[in-house]
Amino acid sequence: MKHVKIMKCPFCGAANTSVLESRTVEEGSIRRRRECDKCGKRFTTVEQVKRSFLWVIKKDGRREVFDKEKVKRGILRAIEKRPVSLDLVDEVTDQVDMEMLRSEKQEISTRVIGNAILKRLKKVDKVAWLRFASVYLEFEDLSDFEKLIERT
Numbered sequence: 001m002k003h004v005k006i007m008k009c010p011f012c013g014a015a016n017t018s019v020l021e022s023r024t025v026e027e028g029s030i031r032r033r034r035e036c037d038k039c040g041k042r043f044t045t046v047e048q049v050k051r052s053f054l055w056v057i058k059k060d061g062r063r064e065v066f067d068k069e070k071v072k073r074g075i076l077r078a079i080e081k082r083p084v085s086l087d088l089v090d091e092v093t094d095q096v097d098m099e100m101l102r103s104e105k106q107e108i109s110t111r112v113i114g115n116a117i118l119k120r121l122k123k124v125d126k127v128a129w130l131r132f133a134s135v136y137l138e139f140e141d142l143s144d145f146e147k148l149i150e151r152t
């Protein structure tokens, strides 16, 4: 987690303020009670906490920023016409997102993300799991597919 913004005093414009109290109000934002070091006045801020970028190395070697929405779209495609609720899709997406964040790496390969999704989809719906495997991992031939089934 990286904290990006400098909070200026709204009364005198001084850049140095002290935090008296911090409280997380919702995911990604923190409410802070601050005191200006210069004029001593107190004020409250709601600050966005931005996590540092996680890079995804694609199969062709290009990089892109990890995007949770892409994970979700991939899962949605796999569960099409399957009896899987959207709540469950969100749950799986969040779990994968958290796993990627917890890894504390700066870059990961698409395969790592794919495997994290596969691991969970297998428990959710076997058909969706196979669909995802074939699309996401772009199998060259059937033997790759068989290896995956043995491995997971």
Ligand SMILES: [Zn+2]
Pocket: 009, 010, 011, 012, 013, 014, 036, 037, 038, 039, 040, 041
């Ligand atoms: Zn001030």
